[in-house]
Amino acid sequence: MIEKQQGIAWFTICRPTRRNAIDYTVMDELHEAIELAEQDDEVKVLVITGAGEDAFCAGGDLQVFHQLKTKEEAYAMLAKMGNILYRLLTLPKPTVALINGIAVGGGCELATACDFRFARAGARLGFVQANLAITTGWGGATMLFEKMAYDKALHLLLQAQTITAEEAERIGFVHRTFHHSLREQCEKEMSGYTNKSTHVLRAYKEAATKRWKTEEFRRRFFAEIEQCAHLWESEEHEQAVQSFLAKRNK
Numbered sequence: 098m099i100e101k102q103q104g105i106a107w108f109t110i111c112r113p114t115r116r117n118a119i120d121y122t123v124m125d126e127l128h129e130a131i132e133l134a135e136q137d138d139e140v141k142v143l144v145i146t147g148a149g150e151d152a153f154c155a156g157g158d159l160q161v162f163h164q165l166k167t168k169e170e171a172y173a174m175l176a177k178m179g180n181i182l183y184r185l186l187t188l189p190k191p192t193v194a195l196i197n198g199i200a201v202g203g204g205c206e207l208a209t210a211c212d213f214r215f216a217r218a219g220a221r222l223g224f225v226q227a228n229l230a231i232t233t234g235w236g237g238a239t240m241l242f243e244k245m246a247y248d249k250a251l252h253l254l255l256q257a258q259t260i261t262a263e264e265a266e267r268i269g270f271v272h273r274t275f276h277h278s279l280r281e282q283c284e285k286e287m288s289g290y291t292n293k294s295t296h297v298l299r300a301y302k303e304a305a306t307k308r309w310k311t312e313e314f315r316r317r318f319f320a321e322i323e324q325c326a327h328l329w330e331s332e333e334h335e336q337a338v339q340s341f342l343a344k345r346n347k
């Protein structure tokens with residue numbers, strides 16, 4: 098769902114019964130929101146958040162994507178979302194992930210693609226992909242190494258555990274934590290940007306993201322996706338997803 102208010106475009110992932118897991122429909126809606134934010138000069142900032150109080154995003158929809166068995170089938174899905182997150186990463190407008198609840202797997206990759214990450218105090222975040230015997234598959238690791246200290250980023254990926262928003266703030270992944278009124282607090286934080294000329298915002302973001310518009314960066318970004326697709330075919334991955342779904346009688 099997308100709404101526009103006082104210079105901010107709000108995109109909300111609306112699948113609260115699935116902890117806002119991302120399926121193909123959410124991918125298409127997110128792509129549409131990014132295109133609107135790019136083209137509409139009244140939009141100064143794009144904020145991405147999740148519906149409800151429990152989750153920002155639980156990553157890829159395992160019930161849907163579990164149907165994908167081969168490297169080729171997995172790569173098609175992973176590259177679809179990878180392209181969308183690359184557009185988000187290089188959007189010439191400031192972007193915010195408003196992490197209203199748990200963010201795991203691809204949900205953390207989505208947050209990493211944004212310029213700023215604001216989180217509900219106590220929310221848990223984790224690049225849990227390794228627990229499914231895969232690596233990040235939407236470009237998340239490549240972006241993380243661009244945006245965080247090398248050792249902190251590598252630790253997050255290797256340990257594949259969730260940490261609190263406060264811990265994430267301490268290591269520099271989260272920029273602000275809010276105890277209440279997340280949307281109002283986010284608007285207040287962004288008021289310093291929404292009162293600026295769209296041309297200025299666009300110019301600074303274009304300068305900031307130039308480094309990610311090189312062939313070398315794109316090669317690294319899509320090599321990560323290919324690596325995930327390769328691991329996707331493994332028996333370990335199949336078993337890990339089966340185990341998750343079995344616990345929920347899927």
Ligand SMILES: CC[C@H](C(=O)O)C(=O)SCCNC(=O)CCNC(=O)[C@H](O)C(C)(C)COP(=O)(O)OP(=O)(O)OC[C@H]1O[C@@H](n2cnc3c(N)ncnc32)[C@H](O)[C@@H]1OP(=O)(O)O
Pocket residue numbers: 114115116118151155156157158159160161162175199201202203204206225226229232233234235325341345
């Ligand atoms: C596709 C690749 C992508 C990438 O990295 O490129 C990835 O994101 S891979 C990682 C995929 N995500 C996960 O492994 C997280 C899976 N979910 C969980 O670990 C938990 O659900 C958690 C921690 C997010 C929330 O736990 P909680 O106990 O609060 O809730 P439930 O587990 O009972 O879930 C409630 C409800 O939501 C459904 N659900 C949750 N996550 C997903 C998901 N990723 N895909 C599909 N469905 C999900 C869960 O099945 C429950 O549904 P119900 O019908 O009530 O059984």
